Amino acid sequence: MLKPKLFSIIKHRDVELNKSQIINDVIAGIIVAIIALPLSVALGIASGVTPEKGLITAIIAGFFISFLGGSRVQIGGPTGAFVIILYGIVSKYGGQGLTVATIMAGIFMIFFGFMRLGSVIKYIPYPITTGFTSGIAVVLFSTQVKDLLGLSIKEVPSEFFDKWQAYFSNLSTIDITTMVVGLVSLLIIVISPKINKTIPGSLIALVVATLAVKVLHLPVDTIGSRFGEISSSITFINLEDFHINISIVKELIRPAITIAFLASVESLLSAVVADGMIGKKHNSNMELIAQGVANIASALFGGIPATGAIARTAANVKSGGRTPIAGIVHALMLLVIMLVFMPFAKFIPMTTLSAILVIVSYNMSEWRSFKGLLKSTKSDIAVLMVTFLFTILFDLVIAIEIAMVIAMFLFVKRMSESxxxxxxxxxxxxxxxxxxxxxxxxxxxxxxxxxxxxxxxxxxxxxxxxxxxxxxxxxxxxxxxxxxxxxxxxxxxxxxxxxxxxxxxxxxxxxxxxxxxxxxxxxxxxxxxxxxxxxxxxxxxxxxxxxxxxxxxxxxxxxxxxxxxxxxx
The missing domain is CATH 3.30.750.24 (STAS domain)
Incomplete structure (x- = not known):
């Protein structure tokens, strides 16, 4: 039955929906909002859009994912998995192209949900999901080297090896001040959880680095120096300004399907992980429909694609969240933060945001799972390595297409041998x-x-x-x-x-x-x-x-x- 989990909880007067739990959900929502704040800003910039676009996504999409979703504790927003795809779309088609692709992706996801494809998407082979996730992590890390070290490169090449060649060729242009601020930010993010687990390390690094750069007048590139004044308002996009023709829409179908596929897989994986943590079961088809609506809404307010975020969802559960109320509070809290504190975002150092994304890349890499799969069967290793390498060298779409074909052929071979x-x-x-x-x-x-x-x-x-x-x-x-x-x-x-x-x-x-x-x-x-x-x-x-x-x-x-x-x- 396609019914949002929040509505089911209210209708059946779920035993968990009591005053004590509501308080816990509110607290969890606030904590997750604090975690999501620096991530949303960093992911927005890394995706090729302005910083507030990331926050708008976390607010609008995060609200609808929790309000209409099929999971009790799913937290939605921008994630690192999208960065490379979105950056490519923005570079080629601009912000309007990304908006159209996001709306199309949302429509595809709603279609997936109504066609009851939620359970089918779960059957994507594990080596493929690990391969492309690890590949995206490597590519995401490679995009952050310039800002982390303050390299003087006007135009960073898009190809992986060309990018690293450019980095090595320009090592002499490293800005020592920028590098020190970036490395200190990295250390704070890594060390702070061992001292204090209440406040996210990324937020501590953001505040400390921003204050240091501002007070000491350090010559470090900031959000303000690169993007100028940052808007703190959320407005509906002006459709009259759109100049997208049919031919471009046709070209955007393929990236839109990629976004829809990736968002579906990541959101359902996150929901499965959450199920294991709380001992409940999500409705995969309702979750896909909610994700689709959330992406359309995000695009209509100028945001970027969103999906269920595993790390933020896990943080929600660990903080006591057990109902969608936590996700809704998370979105509302981010809205308040955006309206009040966004003018100060222009002082945030770019190198600190790169440090945050380096940690995101590390957490995405799933290197333990990757290492474990290398001890698996030859066919699984082949699928893993093809997906991983093709994601890095070409793009995610080609990697998944070829890996799926190889996986199917190997599956047929194994079945025929059986x-x-x-x-x-x-x-x-x-x-x-x-x-x-x-x-x-x-x-x-x-x-x-x-x-x-x-x-x-x-x-x-x-x-x-x-x-x-x-x-x-x-x-x-x-x-x-x-x-x-x-x-x-x-x-x-x-x-x-x-x-x-x-x-x-x-x-x-x-x-x-x-x-x-x-x-x-x-x-x-x-x-x-x-x-x-x-x-x-x-x-x-x-x-x-x-x-x-x-x-x-x-x-x-x-x-x-x-x-x-x-x-x-």
């Missing part, structure tokens, strides 16, 4: 000649000598695993094993859960060739899906229902009777 077709004739014969069990087959074997022709005139093949296009060649190899004096083949299909059209076509080919050689095929213990396919296509009526048996023993008995009848004739 499907085994074995000649069990001799096993059945030896097993029941020596068996002392008084089961149905043993009794029949002793009475009617059922094992007499097994392995010679009667061949029994046991198929284990799904019959699909990847296993078709294995299936057709049976023809090479059939002896010239064989009269009957029995296919035991007890362990075949399903069969696709390709494998079924191979089965019909085998049946046709066996008829040409005057060999009869019998089928035993066929499961529901393969049987339904053979009935619907008319295969069963064509070869006769008497060729299908509920037990392999009865199929062997019938085959033996047919052989004995031919011999007597």
């Amino acid at each position: 499907t085994q077709i074995e000649n069990s004739s001799q096993y059945y014969k030896d097993n029941f000649e020596e068996s002392e069990d008084e089961d149905e087959y043993s009794i029949l074997a002793q009475k009617d000598n059922l094992h007499e022709h097994l392995g010679s005139k009667i061949l029994l093949y046991e198929i284990n695993g799904p019959l699909f296009f990847g296993a078709a060649n294995t299936f057709i190899d049976i023809m090479n094993e059939i002896k010239s004096d064989s009269n009957i083949i029995i296919f035991k299909m007890k362990n075949v859960p399903n069969m696709d059209a390709t494998a079924f076509n191979v089965l019909k080919t085998i049946d046709k060739k066996c008829k040409e050689k005057h060999i009869l095929i019998l089928y035993s213990e066929v499961n529901e899906q393969p049987m339904k396919l053979m009935i619907n296509t008319g295969f069963v009526s064509k070869i006769g229902e008497d060729c299908f048996f509920e037990s392999t023993e009865r199929a062997i008995k019938t085959a033996n009777e047919i052989i004995n009848c031919k011999v007597s004739l």
Whole structure:
């Protein structure tokens, strides 16, 4: 059922929605807002837009994600995963292009939710999500070197290796003051949690560095020196100013789908992590719809794409947040901060914001998970490395597309290898000649000598695993094993859960060739899906229902009777 989690909690008078919990949610919301403040500003700048755009996103999108979302504790806003994609869109199409792409992405996400695709997106292979997340982290880090060290580079190349070549070529232009402020900011962010876990290290670094630069009049590049005065108002965009034609909209479809896909994956991963922390379950489809609405609303007020933020969501849970009220308070608190303190944002050093994003990059890298996957199977390592390297060297879209294709091919290969077709004739014969069990087959074997022709005139093949296009060649190899004096083949299909059209076509080919050689095929213990396919296509009526048996023993008995009848004739 598509109903926002907040509405469900209120309607059913959830036991957690009491005065004490509401107070805890308000406190958690304030704490998360303080954490989100420097991150939102830094991510806005890194995305190629002005600082307030990041805050607007956290306020507008953060509100709708909590108000309409399918998770109790999800905190939404701008995240590091989007930075590289958004910067590319802004560089090529400008701010208006980003607005259109964000609205389109929101529409796609709403479509995903209504089409119940929330559960499907969860099946993206883990090596792919780890690969592109780690790749984005490396690329994000590489974009912050110039501001962190104060390098004098007019135009930083967009390509990864060209960017680093430019950095190394301009190492002599490092601004010592800027570098010291940046490194001190890094140290504060890293060390402060060990001393005080209440106030976020990024906020402490922001305040300390800003005061130091202002009071000591340090010659360091700031938000004000780069962007001028920062707006503290939130206004609806003026649609009359838009000059986007159809051709540009068509070009923006691909990046919009990328934003929608990435936002969907990241938000649902965050929701899953949150579920594990609070012992509850989110509604993935409602979450996608809320994310879509939030992105459209963010764009209409001049913001950038947003998604569920794992770190901020975890902080919300650890601070006592248990209902969407915390996320709503977080958004309202950021609004107050923006209206009151935004004029002072112009004094924030750019190198401090770079230090914050360096830490974001490190946290995004998931290096422990990356390292663990390198000990996994060769196929998983291949998918991981392709995604990681292609994200760095090309872009996220190409990386995901190629990695998904490789993952699917490797999956098909593994599945085809798991499907085994074995000649069990001799096993059945030896097993029941020596068996002392008084089961149905043993009794029949002793009475009617059922094992007499097994392995010679009667061949029994046991198929284990799904019959699909990847296993078709294995299936057709049976023809090479059939002896010239064989009269009957029995296919035991007890362990075949399903069969696709390709494998079924191979089965019909085998049946046709066996008829040409005057060999009869019998089928035993066929499961529901393969049987339904053979009935619907008319295969069963064509070869006769008497060729299908509920037990392999009865199929062997019938085959033996047919052989004995031919011999007597």
